Amino acid sequence: MSTTESSPPRSGQDWEEVQSAADFQELRRRLRTFVFPVTGLFLAWYLVYVLMSSYAPSVMSIKVFGNVNVGLLFGLLQFVSTFGITAWYVHYANRRLDPLAGKLRDQLEGERR
Amino acid sequence: MTVLAQGVQGSNPLLNISIFGVFVVITLAIVVRVSRRASGGASDFYTAGGGFTGQQNGIAISGDYLSAASFLGIAGAIALNGYDGFLYSIGFLVAWLVALLLVAELLRNTGRFTMGDVLAFRMRQRPVRAAAATSTLTVSFFYLLAQMAGAGGLIALLLHVTSKPGQALVIAIVGAVMIAYVLIGGMRGTSWVQIIKAVLLIAGAGIMTLWVLGLHGFNLSALLGDAVAKGGAAGETLLNPGKQYGKTGLSKIDFLSLALALVLGTAGLPHILMRFYTVPSAKEARKSVVWAIWLIGLFYLFTLVLGYGAGALVGPDAIKKAPGAANSAAPLLAYQLGGTVLLGIIAAVAFATILAVVAGLTITASASFAHDIYANVIKRGKVDGKDEEVKVARITAVVIGIVAILGGILANGQNIAFLVALAFAVAASANLPTILYSLFWKRFNTSGALWSIYGGLGITVVLIVFSPVVSGKPVDPATGRSPSMLQGVDFSWFPLDNPGLVSIPLSFLLGYLGTVLSKEIADPGKYAEMEVRSLTGVGAEKATAH
Numbered sequence: 001m002s003t004t005e006s007s008p009p010r011s012g013q014d015w016e017e018v019q020s021a022a023d024f025q026e027l028r029r030r031l032r033t034f035v036f037p038v039t040g041l042f043l044a045w046y047l048v049y050v051l052m053s054s055y056a057p058s059v060m061s062i063k064v065f066g067n068v069n070v071g072l073l074f075g076l077l078q079f080v081s082t083f084g085i086t087a088w089y090v091h092y093a094n095r096r097l098d099p100l101a102g103k104l105r106d107q108l109e110g111e112r113r
Numbered sequence: 114m115t116v117l118a119q120g121v122q123g124s125n126p127l128l129n130i131s132i133f134g135v136f137v138v139i140t141l142a143i144v145v146r147v148s149r150r151a152s153g154g155a156s157d158f159y160t161a162g163g164g165f166t167g168q169q170n171g172i173a174i175s176g177d178y179l180s181a182a183s184f185l186g187i188a189g190a191i192a193l194n195g196y197d198g199f200l201y202s203i204g205f206l207v208a209w210l211v212a213l214l215l216v217a218e219l220l221r222n223t224g225r226f227t228m229g230d231v232l233a234f235r236m237r238q239r240p241v242r243a244a245a246a247t248s249t250l251t252v253s254f255f256y257l258l259a260q261m262a263g264a265g266g267l268i269a270l271l272l273h274v275t276s277k278p279g280q281a282l283v284i285a286i287v288g289a290v291m292i293a294y295v296l297i298g299g300m301r302g303t304s305w306v307q308i309i310k311a312v313l314l315i316a317g318a319g320i321m322t323l324w325v326l327g328l329h330g331f332n333l334s335a336l337l338g339d340a341v342a343k344g345g346a347a348g349e350t351l352l353n354p355g356k357q358y359g360k361t362g363l364s365k366i367d368f369l370s371l372a373l374a375l376v377l378g379t380a381g382l383p384h385i386l387m388r389f390y391t392v393p394s395a396k397e398a399r400k401s402v403v404w405a406i407w408l409i410g411l412f413y414l415f416t417l418v419l420g421y422g423a424g425a426l427v428g429p430d431a432i433k434k435a436p437g438a439a440n441s442a443a444p445l446l447a448y449q450l451g452g453t454v455l456l457g458i459i460a461a462v463a464f465a466t467i468l469a470v471v472a473g474l475t476i477t478a479s480a481s482f483a484h485d486i487y488a489n490v491i492k493r494g495k496v497d498g499k500d501e502e503v504k505v506a507r508i509t510a511v512v513i514g515i516v517a518i519l520g521g522i523l524a525n526g527q528n529i530a531f532l533v534a535l536a537f538a539v540a541a542s543a544n545l546p547t548i549l550y551s552l553f554w555k556r557f558n559t560s561g562a563l564w565s566i567y568g569g570l571g572i573t574v575v576l577i578v579f580s581p582v583v584s585g586k587p588v589d590p591a592t593g594r595s596p597s598m599l600q601g602v603d604f605s606w607f608p609l610d611n612p613g614l615v616s617i618p619l620s621f622l623l624g625y626l627g628t629v630l631s632k633e634i635a636d637p638g639k640y641a642e643m644e645v646r647s648l649t650g651v652g653a654e655k656a657t658a659h
Contacts, residue, residue, distance in 0.1 A: 015642035027648055035214040043376070046207045050372045053200055053354035054365040060196075061353040066334025067341065071196055071354050078203045079410055085210055086406050093399065104649045 018108065027100045034092055042085055049074055124444070124460070125453045126272045132461035137290055137468075140309055144294055144302035158503045159226040159480045160390040161301035167397040169308060171404020174388050176307030177473040178205075178379075178405070179314060179412055181263055181466045182533055187413070188446075189439030191420020193429050195340075195351030197358050198420055200368075202413040204375030209409065211545075212380040213402040218395035219552045219647040220386060228386050228544065229485035232551055235639035236559040239490050244566040246485040248543045249383040251570060252536045253478040254520075256384075257471060257513070259532035261288070261521025264467050270437040271444060271460035281522045287468060288518035294472045295479070295510045300391060303472045310469040313462050315408060318415040321443075321459075324450050325422035336418065339425035351424065367609045371534060374613030378537030381544030384477040395650045422446055471517065479509035527598065531582040534611055535573070542616040543569030546624045552647060557628050558635045564627025569620030576612035581605050 018024055053060055053071065060071030156162050165173070183205065190198030224230030229245035261284060268274045268283045294302050329336040341348040350356050358368035379385060389398045423432060423442040426449050435441040447459040483506035488496045496502050547565045550557040577583065585603035586596045594600060609615075628635075646652060 013642075015645050016638055018645050019641035024645060024648070028644070031648060039211065039214055042207065042210050046204075046372075046376060049203070050200070050369060053196075054359055054368055057353055057355040057359055066332075067337035067352060068334050069352055072199075072337075072352070075196075075199055075203055078207060079414065082207055082210060082406065083410060086213060086403055089214060090399065090403055098396065101649045104645075105651045108645075108649065108651045 013108070018104075023100060023104055027097065027104065030096050030100070034089070034096075038085060038089070042081065045081060046078065049078055124271060124273065124448070124456055126274075128453060128457040129271050129460040132457045133464045136309075136313075136461050136465050140306050140465075141290075141293065141297075143305050143309070144298035147301050147305055148298045150301075153500065153503070155484070155502050155506075156225070157301070158299035158506060159476070159484065160387070161299070161304060163391060163393045164301075165304060165391045165397075167392055167400025168404055169304070170388060170392050170397070170401035172311050172408065173304040173307040173391075174385065174401060174405040175315070175408040175412070176309075176311030176469050177384060177388060178409060179311065179466065180260060180470045180533075181267065181463050182259070183413075184314065184318070184416070184466060185267075185440040185443050185463060187416045188419045188423060189432065189442035190357070191417060192423040192427070192432055192442040193439050194357040195344075195421075195424070196354045197356050199417050200354060200358070201371075201375075202416060204372050205379070206406070206410050206413055208376045208379035209402060209406045211377060212385070213399070213406065215552075216380045216386070216548060217389050217398045217402045220548070221389045221392065221395045221398040222647045222650045222653045223552070223643055224390065226387070226390060226484050227481050228383055228548065229481065229489070231548060232562055233489070234551075234643050235636060236551075236562055239493070241559055241562050241566075242485040242489050244563050245547075246481045246490075248539065248566050248570050249481040249485075250478055251574075252383055252539050252544070253474045253481075253513075254516075255532045255539070256382075256536040257474045257478075257517045258520045258524055259536070260467055260471050260474070261517050262524035262527060262532075264464075264521060265525035266437050266440060267463055267467070270435075270441055271463065277525065280525055284521045284525065285518050287464070288471075288514055288521065291468055291472045291475060291517075292511055292514035294468070295475050295514070296507055300387075300476055303469075303476050304388075304391060306465075306472055307469045310462070310465045311408065314466060315412055315415075317459060317462050318412060318419060321422070321447060321450060321455075322415040322418045325418050325426070325446070328426070333418075336421055336425055340421040343425050343428045345430075351421075363608055366614065367611055370609050370611040370614035373617055374534065374538040374541045374611055377545050377613075377617060378539075378541035381540035381548065382536070383481065383540070383544070384473045386544075386548075387477045387480065388473075394653065419443055419446060426450075475510050475513050475517070478513050479506045482506070482509045531577070531598075531610065535577050538577070538611060538613045538616060539570055539573045541613055542573045542620040543567075546617075546621045550624050550628075552643075554628075555637070555640045556635050557624070558631060558633045560631035560633055561624045561626075561628030565620050565624030568623035568627075569616060572619055573612050573616045576607045576609075576616060579605050580607045580610055580612065582610045 060069065060074065062070045064070060064073060152162065187198055187202045190201060220231055223234050227245065228249060229242040232241040232245050264284050264287055265280045268280045272283065274280050274283055294306055325336065329339065337352060340351055344351050358364055392398050392401055420442065423446040427445045432438065432442045432445060435445060444456055444459055448456040483502050487505045488494065488502045543566045546569065547562050550561060581597060583605065584597050584599045585605035588595045
């Protein structure tokens with residue numbers, strides 16, 4: 001099996017034309033305006049947590065209730081935020097990305113046949 | 114850990130081996146069964162024809178990712194170092210958001226088998242494939258060696274095999290079973306082993322977690338209180354950060370460096386990237402990561418309870434005295450809760466974990482060699498006959514398996530746990546910048562890719578070699594040995610154990626400089642094609658029928 005191509009043979013498709021079409025630009029914008037800021041957000045949130053654990057242990061050691069302190073709650077919040085961002089992205093992708101991507105895919109694959 | 118008088122108290126080696134034997138027999142039977150459905154082509158061997166569902170793949174990813182180190186290691190770290198062990202586990206989880214948002218779906222749509230596929234899409238095939246394969250083989254080899262060397266300690270701990278030749282024999286058997294999985298089952302078989310192992314591991318940890326919580330009236334605060342009480346004079350520090358990483362200014366920076374490598378390394382680990390190709394579409398790749406995040410997150414929450422549970426019920430002093438020290442926390446807790454039988458089950462799960470992770474690494478490394486180096490660099494894409502590439506992949510898998518066995522035997526008892534951190538650092542430095550630039554930056558070109566891969570790899574390895582993990586840590590009076598890998602020499606000049614803080618930004622910079630300083634102009638048509646394909650999934654291979 002020849003394996004040089006990572007995709008089926010090109011069919012003379014003008015990819016730059018597809019790329020500059022309004023629908024594709026909209027899809028690209030929707031993806032990038034979600035994933036870049038959210039990545040920045042969760043990385044910053046994680047770094048704040050790591051830095052506070054290293055440089056503000058006295059704050060992290062404050063007891064909130066029983067033996068549960070700020071640090072433990074902060075750590076558990078990292079789990080909550082990770083699960084939350086996951087669910088948020090799935091919701092966003094289902095609603096805002098998949099329909100448009102599917103429409104473009106159908107158009108392109110239809111043209112080729 | 115060279116001379117161990119005995120294994121964990123109460124452990125019944127015969128029972129442990131029997132339960133593990135049952136696991137091997139059942140999984141082998143399943144591997145043989147699923148391999149009958151295989152068509153035998155490269156796509157089948159490398160990625161199971163892209164025929165797994167997102168749910169199956171997500172479970173397999175957790176099986177691939179949750180190594181013995183994260184099960185025994187993190188539970189032990191929490192039991193002994195308290196909060197800092199927990200801190201460590203969070204990086205491993207948050208990292209998955211990088212894979213979810215930036216990598217998994219786009220990668221699925223632009224490649225077929227390896228990381229090299231994605232880079233080769235719009236760059237000069239041979240140099241970038243050679244670079245991608247070099248980095249993949251390096252990361253896989255370090256990771257593999259760490260897993261196999263860890264097996265020696267586990268054997269002493271759980272099977273009471275204390276003689277070096279005896280341990281070598283067990284390592285060889287584990288390696289041989291792993292080679293059998295890969296040869297018979299390819300990616301399909303390997304994935305099923307990982308799925309079964311993930312279910313057993315998460316279920317086992319879940320039962321123990323409920324048990325520990327039940328003993329404390331399902332009150333986390335009460336559990337923490339018991340762990341503090343059992344910890345004696347230093348008990349209170351278990352709840353606060355800093356016990357392990359907060360000792361000096363340097364150790365704080367070192368932890369920041371480690372945290373960065375963990376969070377950015379996961380989405381660059383080749384054996385994780387390859388799993389995204391085992392599903393038919395980008396949407397299924399997304400579902401895979403979602404499943405993986407829930408399962409891995411749940412598992413690390415379990416280890417939090419298990420770690421403090423081991424601290425409360427077994428106690429740090431007993432754990433430190435046991436063979437394997439921190440690694441014995443979870444097995445000792447299992448014995449405390451459910452006696453010999455539960456200990457046997459947990460021991461078997463730990464072995465199954467090594468087996469599944471090592472099999473995943475082996476198939477990734479063999480795919481990268483056969484597909485990138487052999488078929489595309491050596492044969493320039495002109496492979497004779499349908500099965501030749503798979504044949505090369507199978508031979509490579511056997512060679513890697515044998516190297517892993519020999520490496521595991523030689524490294525047995527050596528202090529090489531840092532190899533896992535090194536693998537993450539290389540993945541974060543050499544692979545992630547290259548993948549992200551390739552997917553998102555139009556101007557990125559062959560020169561940039563080579564700079565970021567070789568530069569990231571070179572910087573990381575050099576910084577590790579000249580770091581305190583290899584040489585120069587002061588001798589620990591308690592053991593009479595230096596915690597460094599080499600004894601009696603000191604050629605270290607890089608102060609940190611973890612190179613990520615330096616190597617990751619430098620690799621991003623190198624990828625940028627390599628691109629803008631070269632005269633090569635990236636082909637805008639190719640980038641347009643890649644971007645359209647990556648976002649829409651047009652032309653992405655659908656699952657083969659089976």
